Amino acid sequence: MSPEASAALQLTRFSVVDGVIVAIYLGLSLAIGVMVRRYARDMTSYIGADRKIGTWLGVATMLGTEMGLVTVMYSAQKGFTGGFAAFHIALIAGVSTLIIGATGFIVGPLRRARVLTIPEYYEKRFSRKVRVLGGIILAFGGILNMGLFLKVGSKFLVGITGLSGEGWALPAVMVGLLLLVLIYTAMGGMISVILTDYVQFVVLSFGLIIATAMMISTLGWDHIFETTQAVLGDKGFNPVAEESDFGWSYVLWMFVTAGLVGCAIWPTAVSRALTMESEKALKRNYMVSSISFTVRFMVPYFWGICALVFIQASPEGADLKALFFPPEGSGVEAVDNLYALPVFLGRLLPPVAIGIITAAMIAAFMSTHDSYFLCWSAVITQDIVAPLRKKPMTQDARVKLTRVIIFALGAYVLYWGLFYQGKDDIWDYMAVTGAIYFNGAIAVLIGGLYWKKASSAGAIAALIAGCTAVFGLDPVKELLGWQRFSGAQIGLASVGLAAILMVVFSLTMPDRSNQPTTSD
Amino acid sequence: MDWTLIWKTMLIIMLGLFALMAVAGTIFGAFDIRRLLVHLRNPEAESKEDSED
Numbered sequence: 001m002s003p004e005a006s007a008a009l010q011l012t013r014f015s016v017v018d019g020v021i022v023a024i025y026l027g028l029s030l031a032i033g034v035m036v037r038r039y040a041r042d043m044t045s046y047i048g049a050d051r052k053i054g055t056w057l058g059v060a061t062m063l064g065t066e067m068g069l070v071t072v073m074y075s076a077q078k079g080f081t082g083g084f085a086a087f088h089i090a091l092i093a094g095v096s097t098l099i100i101g102a103t104g105f106i107v108g109p110l111r112r113a114r115v116l117t118i119p120e121y122y123e124k125r126f127s128r129k130v131r132v133l134g135g136i137i138l139a140f141g142g143i144l145n146m147g148l149f150l151k152v153g154s155k156f157l158v159g160i161t162g163l164s165g166e167g168w169a170l171p172a173v174m175v176g177l178l179l180l181v182l183i184y185t186a187m188g189g190m191i192s193v194i195l196t197d198y199v200q201f202v203v204l205s206f207g208l209i210i211a212t213a214m215m216i217s218t219l220g221w222d223h224i225f226e227t228t229q230a231v232l233g234d235k236g237f238n239p240v241a242e243e244s245d246f247g248w249s250y251v252l253w254m255f256v257t258a259g260l261v262g263c264a265i266w267p268t269a270v271s272r273a274l275t276m277e278s279e280k281a282l283k284r285n286y287m288v289s290s291i292s293f294t295v296r297f298m299v300p301y302f303w304g305i306c307a308l309v310f311i312q313a314s315p316e317g318a319d320l321k322a323l324f325f326p327p328e329g330s331g332v333e334a335v336d337n338l339y340a341l342p343v344f345l346g347r348l349l350p351p352v353a354i355g356i357i358t359a360a361m362i363a364a365f366m367s368t369h370d371s372y373f374l375c376w377s378a379v380i381t382q383d384i385v386a387p388l389r390k391k392p393m394t395q396d397a398r399v400k401l402t403r404v405i406i407f408a409l410g411a412y413v414l415y416w417g418l419f420y421q422g423k424d425d426i427w428d429y430m431a432v433t434g435a436i437y438f439n440g441a442i443a444v445l446i447g448g449l450y451w452k453k454a455s456s457a458g459a460i461a462a463l464i465a466g467c468t469a470v471f472g473l474d475p476v477k478e479l480l481g482w483q484r485f486s487g488a489q490i491g492l493a494s495v496g497l498a499a500i501l502m503v504v505f506s507l508t509m510p511d512r513s514n515q516p517t518t519s520d
Numbered sequence: 521m522d523w524t525l526i527w528k529t530m531l532i533i534m535l536g537l538f539a540l541m542a543v544a545g546t547i548f549g550a551f552d553i554r555r556l557l558v559h560l561r562n563p564e565a566e567s568k569e570d571s572e573d
Contacts, residue, residue, distance in 0.1 A: 036560075039560040039561075045560070052555070052556050052559045052560075053552070053556065054548075054549075054551070054552030054555060054556070055548075055552070056544065056545050056547075056548035056549040056551070056552050057549045057552035057553060057556065058552075059541070059545050059549070060545045060546075060549040063545075084523070084524070084527040085523075087527045087530060087531075090530075090534075091530065094534070191556075191560065194556070195553065198549050198550075198553060201542075201545060201546075201549065202542075202545075202546050205538070205541075205542035205545065205546070206542060208538070209535070209538070209539055209542065212535065225524055225528070229524075234523075237523035237524055237527065238521075238523045288541060291534065291537045291538055291541050292538070292541065294534050295534055295535075295538045298530070298531065298534055299535075299538075302531065
């Protein structure tokens with residue numbers, strides 16, 4: 001980063017008072033998480049909170065989990081580049097969650113099956129082989145998926161607090177945050193996660209509302225829309241406009257990823273469904289959460305749009321225009337637009353408000369990390385290690401192993417966050433790594449739950465076929481000469497292939513006896 | 521199709537609903553936490569599980 005860019009990023013209003021607000025919030029989270037550790041008696045309480053989560057607590061923890069700092073950052077980036085046209089993703093996510101809530105599609109029968117993880121359902125419905133394979137693919141895709149969380153989170157902190165990205169301070173802060181999450185997650189498991197998620201929900205919700213209101217009052221409601229129109233034109237509003245960054249195949253792909261997968265297939269969301277106290281509470285939770293599934297995309301898109309307006313058409317952001325949009329042919333490299341949102345927030349918000357928003361974003365960071373750590377470690381213990389052992393594992397041994405894996409995952413995230421020097425195409429990276437799991441899981445879950453003839457051979461073929469999502473990664477596309485296909489097109493083809501193989505293998509290689517799932 | 525009007529309307533409605541949800545989630549979520557903690561302190565007291573299923 002150039003000295004001019006570094007200097008511009010340090011012009012923030014973040015003060016000591018804001019640091020104190022953040023410290024108080026972090027202390028509160030740690031205290032709650034540690035206090036409830038004595039309630040984690042066995043695996044049902046450790047990874048399922050005894051299945052005693054009420055509707056509103058479920059709503060709170062769902063928002064906390066699914067609205068991570070990484071979601072805020074890449075969504076703001078999408079709003080910054082795509083304008084209001086990106087809102088179609090939020091609309092799809094909200095409507096899909098509402099439909100899932102009204103019908104109980106996938107999540108209802110899963111809750112009735114009384115499983116703790118998705119691969120556990122694979123064994124109940126198909127076989128142990130499907131469970132282990134599904135667990136390996138799920139853990140592999142999911143752990144890769146969270147690899148860039150720390151890196152993206154650190155960019156946010158650099159932008160909003162003015163911390164130098166070059167010295168030791170930033171790594172120290174990130175390691176501290178990570179350790180804090182690891183300690184309370186490992187100690188109290190899902191109970192810690194749920195209770196800290198509640199605190200994070202309160203801070204995050206009111207932080208989002210306050211920041212959005214301040215943006216509108218500072219920039220002006222009409223001015224935001226007019227400037228977007230002037231800068232981006234029709235493609236800033238119409239997602240299927242000819243020159244749009246999105247297009248029909250992208251919109252269709254969003255029905256799969258942001259719609260169906262986001263609320264009904266993605267393990268961290270489903271693990272919340274499995275902790276609900278009843279199916280009725282689960283459905284109510286999803287219907288109310290359709291609001292947060294919309295807002296978790298819509299608000300960051302709007303923030304990204306406001307950052308664009310601030311940089312393009314506000315006197316206070318004039319110095320940033322040359323950094324983010326250098327004139328063509330000037331030879332100057334544009335600053336990474338992931339910094340646009342935090343820099344904008346750092347300049348817009350007054351002291352105290354900036355502390356609250358920073359605490360809210362750290363809340364988003366922590367509540368996603370804790371759920372992901374717990375989810376993947378539980379899958380490794382329950383669905384890979386335990387089924388492969390000859391001797392049954394005790395409950396105590398499972399809890400201990402899950403705790404060890406949580407710390408191992410923390411070390412991995414730290415390695416990727418601090419030392420990995422890959423390219424920063426966040427959304428593509430996350431979509432593809434996530435799709436390694438969910439492209440196959442869509443066919444296996446829907447087939448298993450709603451088609452009596454679905455067989456173990458079909459499930460295994462679908463899970464393996466889902467891994468073809470990896471062909472959507474840019475380096476792999478370049479290797480194969482497939483650059484003419486978009487990631488969305490490859491993703492859709494992969495979903496289709498998994499579904500076809502599920503049907504073909506199930507019909508040609510049926511199981512000897514199929515058990516109806518809902519009676520499990 | 522007036523996309524600007526669609527997104528403006530969606531933004532206003534969803535922000536309003538989200539504000540209501542934040543208030544309701546804060547209040548009723550606290551009650552849910554109290555119930556959860558009561559259960560966790562005496563797990564044996566509640567043998568009848570998932571009565572609503």
